Amino acid sequence: MKMVFGIVLALSVSPAAAETLVERGAYLVNSVMVCHNCHTPRGPQGLDMSRALSGGQTFDEPAFKVTGSNITPDKDTGIGNWTDAELKHLLASGIRPNGTKVAPIMPTEFYTVLTARDLDALAAYLRSVPAVRHETPAPEYKIPLKPETPTYAGKQAAEAELADKLARGRYLLTIAHCLECHTPEGPSAVHDFAAASGKGGRTFKGPWGESISPNITPDPVAGLGQWSDDEIKRAITQGIARDGHKLKPPMAYAGYATMTAQDLDAIVAFLRTLPPRG
Template identity: 50%
Template structure:
């Protein structure tokens, strides 16, 4: 009788521990997806006031570019129009490689090249959070691929980071800036894609309902970049969309998402940005 009680108690403790671990993963995934990774910026449909309530992650922005014509897909748990029928391994494979379960590559607008750096634990957390999304039936248009175009990987992000590496503030800042694909927008494009010689120099144009925005130089240049900005001014720009001169930044900069990041994470991103060589 005592043995049965002990076994039952041990099983209850183990079950509670597993539940707590899963809860921690979901919380971490929620934080990553809804802050630095800004997934809803593309995957949630937009209305005049922003994301359409009740439709989060059910399919979003569209792009009609020379290589492809695509719409950000539904990533809710709907089995027919979302990813509810995918396995965890298939979701991770897509995020690591950009290849769907049916073997078809996704468009290069999805920054999977920046996701190679994601730790195993954070990848588990992202998938755990996606599994909590309410299934919403919404079929987006099928993609049209005109010619191959691969997502590029920025220098230093070619392989997965370890937990030990994230203890260093600058490396942690690089990690966050990379999974947040900041330099996807803040590095100019050439005929063959991003030209990493001009890493962080900005200059890409983004037309939209806001008019046309141009990505800023975020190198340490004191005249063209943010080298003359204080840490507080950089933090304000990241989290509120207001630059050091009081001008309001335009989308698709995801400052509404970054506003919910921890002070520690913002501090480390700024610490990393301070290391980006000046480019004019």
């Protein structure tokens, strides 16, 4: 009986389901959710992977001044003393074990959809990375922030839903927080998700100078409506615009380049279903 069950199981699982939790977590952290973009220190050559996830960029905004935390298992300067339950709670709610809430630069409003298995995978992988001792500055919160509800965020997704290509694309686009950068902000840094999701127009300043997020809705003039699938994929994974010019940071092109072909297909298919915004 057991044997028969084992064979049936082996035939019915997809390659993705055969991954271990640590492998799935590595894929999410490195390729889809690109945690390094904010949590790994940057040197002149780009990300310093010898100190991966040990604390990154500082975001100095009118409402807060915060630094991408050390999320390695170092007990003194990282999250080595957190339990898995505490870590998963932080990811899906933004609330730390001590009850304080992280600034919304940490895109936890998008992580509410994470499946139970993906939360387990993230916790398993973060436990497995090398502990790096690196103290980051304490956060400063200047004014209380309005809670935001991003487009497509919401309740936890079920693993079974992700078998459908468009549902999978919506899930991946959400946890990759594409619409965080590609939706304009109104006064007091609140995104206009209701009227302008995907319309672009946010300005990002950094060592690269300045970049402005473009419209990624299917609008034929302002957005991606006339782009081919391959052109969209090239922009996401190689940072090359339709006319061939090189796109600037902070979009994590190199991280997205290691997504599976299937997941990239799903994201592009779902992008084509966003409401067009001219």
